[in-house]
Amino acid sequence: MSWTLLRRRAVDWVALLFAGAATLFGLFWLAWILWTTLAEGSAALKPSLFTQMTPPPGADGGLLNAFYGSIVMVMLGIVIGTPIGIAAGTYLAEHGRHSKLAAIVRFVNDILLSAPSIVIGLFIYVLVVRPSGHFSGIAGALALAMILIPIVVRTTDEALRLVPDQMREAGFALGLSRWRVTSRILYKAATAGIVTGILLGLARISGETAPLLFTALGNQFWSANLNAPLANVPVVIWQYAMSPYDEWHALAWAGAFVLTAFVLALNLIVRLFARKGSKK
Amino acid sequence: MRDEAAGVDNAAVAIRGAAADRLYGLTTAGAAWLVLVLLGGTAFAMAWGGRQAFSTFGFGFITSRDWNPVELKFGAFVPIYGTLVTSAIALLIAVPVSIGIALFLTDIAPRWTRGPIAIAIELLAAVPSIIYGMWGLFVFAPFMGAHVEPWLNDHLGTMPIVGPLFSGPPIGIGMLTAGIVLGIMIIPFIASVARDVFNAVPSALKEAAVSLGSTRWEILSRVTLPYTRSAIVGAIFLGLGRALGETMAVTFVLGNAHDLSASLLMPSNSIAAVIANEFTEADTDLYRSSLIALAFLLFIVTLIVLTVAKLMLLRMDRAFGRTH
């Protein structure tokens, strides 16, 4: 057996071992964090978590108003941010391969990606909360959308650019318009990548505290009014975790666990949908 | 007659197609402009808010190590340093691990485990950042301080060049701990995109490599990675963006000390952490302006980092003979 072959095989083995170790590494942290969340929040993980409102210290309660507010604002943020993100990402991938505007937008988008979420919250505060004179769930949703957009733009752009040009050429050869090529062929081919981007963005915005602090503020009571301060899970976690009361601590951890489980569930549902859709 | 009708139909379809195309072109271009406007607006708002700080301190704002809210002397050097160091550590950890995970998920893992493991990795992104902070402060930092940092201090703290990087009292919180927590946070961003991107490599290319006798590592390093280079870099930027701007997790474990120190075991400060910690309590205009100026500087830092990275990529491209 030649020496080179042995070396190549050895390198291969090392790489595979490293890949396995890396995966274990990632899963290890997840397990540790989830375990901590579960252990610390176990005292509050009971049905009342989902049926009662945020309590004052020493009283029993749940996080119903926070869950509702978070779900509504996150969904609204996705509804607002996803179309914009996909449209901009499509522009970058399809129309802007060699255009200056596309290069600038791509660059600018990467900068926006790393903007601290608190800065985006302040921006929406100045743009929406100040002029309207009050905090609101809409402002919160807008802040979340603004955090989501760069993520979706980036991933859509990359996913579409990975689709081989032969597919585009085949579509044009069949006489399809640009729009049809994109919607009928490219989106279908890039579904996995685009969906990953949306799900990553969803995961990110559901856990953001700082932007909501200056836009939606928070609400101790039940409220479904999007035009007024709206309760949400991350701000409640922040307030409760920073308090000295054990019941509040347990609620904070339990809220975190439920939030993570919720994002997981959405992940599964969306991927199921996407798989069904592409099987057609 | 049928041809005439078909001709009219085709024309109608062509017209509808053209109109749809125009609308589609306008929508996508409009969205792209919107992204530009959003960033432009935010950057302008930061620059405008920070103008008082810039005019008061001038260029010295960037080099000054002061941070005195009582005497109103502010400088951005320590936060910038802390941001860069923690993000660098995070990338150093996250990039190899994420590529390894992506390789595992696309090539090595048995098919029935790929879905669950992929979702588990993405779950790391679903954990709220404040939970990373709390877990870091109450669970991970004590562990680091009790077990890892004394070891580092004893074994690496005395070595010639890297020694100063690992010396100092093992308090558990600091740049190293914050860098590790950040690294864990950005793994899902890079790994998920890398996994999707590896899967998208045309199998014809991979099969060609296999038929030539390549090992799996060689397929990854010589076929997959070069083909997906741009997307991988995009994924890394996604993670880097998260690391540079991460607020909550870092404030809990970085120690928030406005001190400059070479050792990674010592606490420091990051731009996002300073803003988050002090903005709601800033009671003077100059104080608030300095914090907003810090936010603007983060944009600049990101701009510089991205430019350097893209220039490096361009050079790599030219070396490989690619022109775009």
Added chain:
Amino acid sequence: MNKYSILFPFAALALAGCQGSGGGNQATSQASGGITGAGSTFVYPVLSAWSADYAKGGGPNVNYQSIGSGGGIAQIKAGTVDFGASDKPLDPKELAAAGLAQFPVVIGGVVPVVNIAGVDAGKLRLTGPVLADIYAGKVRKWNDPAIVSINPGVNLPAADIAIVHRSDGSGTTFNFTHYLGQVSPSWKSGPGEGTSVSWPSGVGGKGNEGVAAYVRQLPNSIGYVEYAYVVQNHMHWTSLQNAAGKFVAPSAASFQAAAASADWAHAQDFFLVMTNAPGADAYPITATTFVLMHRQPKDKGRSDAAIAFFKWALEKGQPQAQKLDYVPLPDTLVQQIETYVGQNVK
């Protein structure tokens, strides 16, 4: 079934949320929905307990969110909330310029806590100047003569003092540094006082919780936290020597003694920081939180509702406050506040 159909259920949920606003104008829905306040994290527990009880008793919802004293001041000035709460009082000039009235609403204390092996709660005694010197880095070890001389019989180790302070701006820091400035001229001319100062050394914990966590973890450390945290977390508190020379333990009684001996009658707009109060049994770092409201509010209905809430809290909310380790205001002060509000908030 295309990609967009995935968004339908999300859009439906979001629209359902919009429905909840009922299409009514925001003024009435906010008024019937309640009033909004924001500010100090220190009062957050007691204000949320009060508003829960108030709502149960049939009053409107008083939604208070803790975003920090500075945030409270900024938001009430901007008019986005109906009242703000701040641990640091605004001086009468600033109040007049912004058209605000302010009054105290609850009392608490800031307590130095330590983590020294063998030193239990209440064992260690400190004086103001020594505390200032510790934080200034002048007294570096626990067995420094300055500390040993006031603690006969306590076994203090020859270890470096690990200092913990706040990383975020806070009213707790303001009261703590104000006190240090009062008892130590070198501190006053050095780091000075503020919600955030340039600490000579040490690590910054986020919030009282962060400071408590660091003190618990770092051996031979010292930090400062609000009294509620000391009680809830069973921390090792120290006694402090007050202005009258006596070493006093933090407790509801010593906080009230401080409040009673403070000169409220001569404080315009209640502009008074109570630290280093002269009373014989007063605890030196006692603090109060102030509520800020507009003198000529834009929405008189909401302003009146807020006043009614605070009247109820000051008169009937004391048991609740005590249960949460806060200290109610003395009766004379409550009377003074009600007169002030009647005169100043139209």
